[in-house]
Amino acid sequence: MAGLKRVYMGSAVILTYHMVVDRETYSRALNPLRRSMVTLERFEEQIRFLSRRFRVISMDELGEAIKGGGSESYAVVTFDDGYRSTINNALPVLARHSVPAIFYLTTSFMDEERLWWLEAHDAIRKGARISVKGRDFRCPAGDAEQMERVLHEVIMLGSASAEGQEEVKNALRDCGAPPSAEAMRWDDARLLSGEPLAAIGGHTHRHLILAGLSEGEARAEVYLSKQRLEEELDMPVRHLAYPFGGAAHAGKREFAVAAEGFDTAVTMRRAGVHYEHQRQMHALPRYPVMQRDTPLLLGARLSGLEAFIKHRGRRVVI
Numbered sequence: 001m002a003g004l005k006r007v008y009m010g011s012a013v014i015l016t017y018h019m020v021v022d023r024e025t026y027s028r029a030l031n032p033l034r035r036s037m038v039t040l041e042r043f044e045e046q047i048r049f050l051s052r053r054f055r056v057i058s059m060d061e062l063g064e065a066i067k068g069g070g071s072e073s074y075a076v077v078t079f080d081d082g083y084r085s086t087i088n089n090a091l092p093v094l095a096r097h098s099v100p101a102i103f104y105l106t107t108s109f110m111d112e113e114r115l116w117w118l119e120a121h122d123a124i125r126k127g128a129r130i131s132v133k134g135r136d137f138r139c140p141a142g143d144a145e146q147m148e149r150v151l152h153e154v155i156m157l158g159s160a161s162a163e164g165q166e167e168v169k170n171a172l173r174d175c176g177a178p179p180s181a182e183a184m185r186w187d188d189a190r191l192l193s194g195e196p197l198a199a200i201g202g203h204t205h206r207h208l209i210l211a212g213l214s215e216g217e218a219r220a221e222v223y224l225s226k227q228r229l230e231e232e233l234d235m236p237v238r239h240l241a242y243p244f245g246g247a248a249h250a251g252k253r254e255f256a257v258a259a260e261g262f263d264t265a266v267t268m269r270r271a272g273v274h275y276e277h278q279r280q281m282h283a284l285p286r287y288p289v290m291q292r293d294t295p296l297l298l299g300a301r302l303s304g305l306e307a308f309i310k311h312r313g314r315r316v317v318i
């Protein structure tokens with residue numbers, strides 16, 4: 001059984017988290033942001049499960065670990081975007097279970113001390129009118145389905161291009177949206193980078209969909225963030241996470257750009273990491289972790305069987 005399981009699970013699994021929040025924040029949140037939240041209680045259950053079932057290692061150790069071919073199963077824990085709650089809520093849990101993690105930070109959020117999609121979320125919940133390019137994004141407070149659709153549209157508009165994002169940010173300022181307290185600051189990032197269990201990676205400068213940019217723009221987004229992180233934190237940054245990370249967001253061109261200056265880069269292709277990924281270290285797959293993932297469900301998903309069937313037995317999915 002152990003041998004067969006290795007065929008679809010692989011040698012390692014990489015998990016993706018975003019925000020770790022209290023129950024009230026979770027229950028008030030609108031999708032798509034809500035899908036990127038887990039409550040503190042659920043997070044602790046998941047981390048306890050992971051630390052028992054897997055050997056949780058750092059991203060620096062992954063390359064060596066998958067070469068080994070031994071019987072051990074490895075896991076890497078990752079956090080995207082740069083939210084303050086990861087410091088207050090996630091870090092103490094990681095420390096209690098001695099679990100290392102990497103935090104992929106978006107540098108424009110820290111330069112601006114604002115995180116526009118959280119501001120959009122709060123504004124839409126309050127029923128504010130957001131006017132972008134003469135188009136009004138507004139919905140009656142209380143209609144959750146409509147609010148979620150509008151939030152999704154605003155996030156896509158702000159992720160498609162630098163101009164689109166500038167317009168969304170201006171519109172949010174015009175409607176009086178206050179900066180979100182959840183946006184990580186450089187001081188927070190410095191604190192995080194000093195934690196022995198925490199590593200820092202890049203998540204580009206503005207969190208735009210790289211595949212929609214010219215190659216030069218995509219390279220600038222990736223390497224400006226590396227440069228800003230290295231300047232502010234005074235340490236080398238060797239790991240990257242592509243924003244969104246699906247097949248439509250980052251592909252072969254982005255993998256080649258990442259390989260110019262990073263040791264690893266992670267996507268959101270849902271699968272395990274196999275021995276063969278040694279030659280695909282800039283196209284590493286990851287599993288998102290959600291609130292509904294009890295240890296039982298998480299264990300089933302990380303077994304990789306579902307992904308193995310979906311990808312028709314291909315172990316490396318590009």
Ligand SMILES: [Zn+2]
Pocket residue numbers: 080081203207242243244
């Ligand atoms: Zn992200």
